[in-house]
Amino acid sequence: MMMKKKARLIAFYLPQYHPIPENDKWWGKGFTEWTNVGKAKPLFKDHDQPKVPADLGDYDLRLSESRKAQADLAREYGIEGFCYWHYWFGNGKQLLERPFNEVLESGEPDFPFCLAWANETWKGFDHGLQNRNVLIEQLYPGVEDYTAHFYKVLPALKDKRYMTLDNKPIFLIFKPLATNEIGVFIKTWRKLAIDNGLNGIYFVGQKNNLDNNLDIYWQVGVDAVNTIRLNNYIIKHRSFFQKVIDKLRKSFKDIPLVYPYELVSKYFLNPDEDVLENVFPSIIPNWDHTPRSGKEGFVMSDSNPDLFEKHVEQAIGLLHKKRPENKIIFIKSWNEWAEGNYLEPDLKWGKKYLEVLKKQIIKVGTNF
Secondary structure (H helix, E strand, O other): OOOOOOOEEEEEEOOOOOOOHHHHHHHOOOOOHHHHHHHOOOOOOOOOOOOOEOOOOOOOOOOHHHHHHHHHHHHHOOOOEEEEEEEEEEOOEEEOOHHHHHHHHHOOOOOOEEEEEOOOOEEOHHHOOOOOOEEEOOOOOOHHHHHHHHHHHHHHHOOOOEOEEOOEEEEEEOOOOOOOHHHHHHHHHHHHHHHOOOOOOEEEEEEOOOOOOHHHHHHHOOOEEEEOOOOHHHHHHOOHHHHHHHHHHHHHHOOOEEEEHHHHHHHOOOHHHHOOOOEEOEEOOOEEOHHHHHHHOEEEEOOOHHHHHHHHHHHHHOOOOOOHHHOEEEEOOOEEHHHOEEOOOEOOOEOHHHHHHHHHHHHHHOOO
16 A cells, blocks of 8 residues: 655744843843743742743753754654744844754754744833833835845755755745735745745734634635644633633732633634635644743643644644645744743653654554
8 A cells, every 4th residue: 555645743943042242132141941940939829930941951052962952853753844933023124033044054954944924013011021112123114124034044945955845945934915915925935936046935924813714824825824823722712701810810819811721622623714725724732821921821731742632633633634745733832932932842841742743643653
């Protein structure tokens, strides 16, 4: 019997683990993501904070040994590649580009990758400060800037490790509906890709807004959508009574919004959308934003490998009728430690999340 291709698991990868001048200015000398992770404290009974990394430790992404150890671990447990968050704010301004640039220039680790453009204005509160001031604004200056952006990324798009679909490099846009300029950006890149010997670009738009239908995304010009339903339960399914209780707990007890992973994870997937050929669902192992946002954060309590395995099994089941190249699931995330959203081993669970992930991949690998 011919073996069919297993699920293609692509993990979002955060490069915020090395100091940069901007972070020094905003948060203090030597700031990295580990700063928020290490200072986190329990905010309610049985709150599992701080999170402590195990096998990989508090790594520094300026070190090639750290990057290789991450890739080796991901490969061992069935992940196809990393989707590196990529920051281009317009007018040539980048941040946190060093780790990926070194991966690209060195050829190591020899592990597949793609890029996700995090086209978002940074505000203090979202990133761990107690204010909502704009730190750096996302701009869309026009075709000249989009062209410069393309040529900055072109060496990566042509790298043999770059992941493709339909022989086109995959490029994800975090906020495809941010502005009408996204459509101009996509058209510009499609033309430049052909002009530079590529077969095009396979654009994936991330869909975070639960109220938007898919047609809006196709009108922008993306080829596919990655669905993120992290807040599906909170936005769509809480009763009025639950909302009142949540507000009172936060106001009078300084308790963040807390719901059990077992409940919230039931709403991560949508069988009507995620079975479509060009819709790529996400799997979410855990979530706790309080290291960055304190009592304003959202916590999925009591996540564990058994519950995550059920979630993974359901997600993979939605891919059954898709053609091999489209059997894509994005993992949110590989290493978002300050959002309590990671697959890397920690002291509490070790490699158990990775082990159940691999178990489900093996289960479908020969007869999917």
